[in-house]
Amino acid sequence: MGRTQLRLAVWALAILTSFAIFGEHTALASGNNPKVEGGGWFPTPNPDARNGTAKANFGITGKFDKNGMTEGNFEYHNETSGLKAHGKLTVLAFHTVCDPALSTCTDACGFFAPQLIGKPAATVGGHCDNASCSFSMDVIDGGDPGKFNDYVCNVMVTGPAKNNTVSTDADPAEPLGGGNIKIKNN
Amino acid sequence: MKRITFFLIAFLAIGGSAYAVTSATTAAEGIYPPGTSFNGVPITGLNIGSGSLVAADGTAEGHLGIELLGPTILGNQQIISVEATVSGGSRAAANVTTVSGTCTIDMGNGTPPLTGVPFVATITTDSQNQGTVGLVLGATVLPAATINDGSMTIADLAD
Numbered sequence: 001m002g003r004t005q006l007r008l009a010v011w012a013l014a015i016l017t018s019f020a021i022f023g024e025h026t027a028l029a030s031g032n033n034p035k036v037e038g039g040g041w042f043p044t045p046n047p048d049a050r051n052g053t054a055k056a057n058f059g060i061t062g063k064f065d066k067n068g069m070t071e072g073n074f075e076y077h078n079e080t081s082g083l084k085a086h087g088k089l090t091v092l093a094f095h096t097v098c099d100p101a102l103s104t105c106t107d108a109c110g111f112f113a114p115q116l117i118g119k120p121a122a123t124v125g126g127h128c129d130n131a132s133c134s135f136s137m138d139v140i141d142g143g144d145p146g147k148f149n150d151y152v153c154n155v156m157v158t159g160p161a162k163n164n165t166v167s168t169d170a171d172p173a174e175p176l177g178g179g180n181i182k183i184k185n186n
Numbered sequence: 187m188k189r190i191t192f193f194l195i196a197f198l199a200i201g202g203s204a205y206a207v208t209s210a211t212t213a214a215e216g217i218y219p220p221g222t223s224f225n226g227v228p229i230t231g232l233n234i235g236s237g238s239l240v241a242a243d244g245t246a247e248g249h250l251g252i253e254l255l256g257p258t259i260l261g262n263q264q265i266i267s268v269e270a271t272v273s274g275g276s277r278a279a280a281n282v283t284t285v286s287g288t289c290t291i292d293m294g295n296g297t298p299p300l301t302g303v304p305f306v307a308t309i310t311t312d313s314q315n316q317g318t319v320g321l322v323l324g325a326t327v328l329p330a331a332t333i334n335d336g337s338m339t340i341a342d343l344a345d
Contacts, residue, residue, distance in 0.1 A: 039235035040251030057235035059211035075213035077336035179251025
């Protein structure tokens with residue numbers, strides 16, 4: 001093989017490598033890595049709210065890196081109490097909402113919202129970077145639109161609130177009042 | 187040969203960086219400058235909850251749930267709901283992410299929701315994990331809302 005041919009061969013290898021990397025798939029679409037993303041708000045009981053119900057805004061992203069480590073972020077904000085929590089996800093587990101009638105089912109979400117049995121769900125959780133808050137909930141992709149179809153379940157959030165207080169939101173299950181949750185779990 | 191090797195390494199390096207993903211999450215409240223309006227409705231602030239993943243190649247996924255806070259008349263506040271599905275995005279700076287796509291807008295006044303409206307949202311964070319949210323809804327460019335409660339995060343995720 002002559003010098004010119006060798007040069008052409010190396011260039012061809014470089015170009016093919018580029019096509020393999022930049023080809024039809026994209027960084028988000030490639031592979032079958034499970035992931036969750038979404039946000040919006042849901043009503044949650046709060047005795048200080050005018051009608052006994054506060055709005056809780058939330059936003060989440062979650063996936064696994066190529067080493068299988070959890071990565072993503074969470075945000076949470078209760079408009080009435082001022083409770084807020086934000087940090088990195090350290091807990092991420094994908095599952096399907098199970099039928100509470102089954103003895104093998106340990107997921108409470110299907111008890112509170114039977115129409116969600118069989119729908120994709122994710123358990124997400126973490127702590128604030130300064131350890132001042134904790135965040136945990138199940139999010140359920142019930143379909144489109146997210147409003148009234150997607151749910152949050154097993155909500156447990158503790159963190160700083162208004163007037164230098166510490167507040168906790170605990171809610172067994174609520175439909176989204178707005179927003180959408182998308183879960184890819186295959 | 188050295189030059190070719192250099193370009194090959196460069197190709198691979200660029201390819202590797204293309205897989206970096208940005209996470210943009212929000213759960214926040216903000217206020218608009220006085221005089222702000224949307225479709226003729228004066229708005230004073232917004233609530234936002236969102237989670238988006240933005241790849242370096244411009245693809246993106248996620249959703250924004252936004253409420254634009256309108257006037258209160260006889261004790262009832264007009265709330266304009268914006269449900270936005272993200273399909274594209276970019277990272278202009280370490281603290282600035284722009285996402286775009288289409289949205290459904292419910293004016294909250296009984297009129298049918300507007301569907302398929304293009305949107306662009308620019309999320310800019312500050313050192314307090316707040317900052318601003320800029321929205322372009324259809325042909326309407328809203329001034330940036332200043333976040334005054336809650337939090338927003340723009341972060342790098344590995345492949």
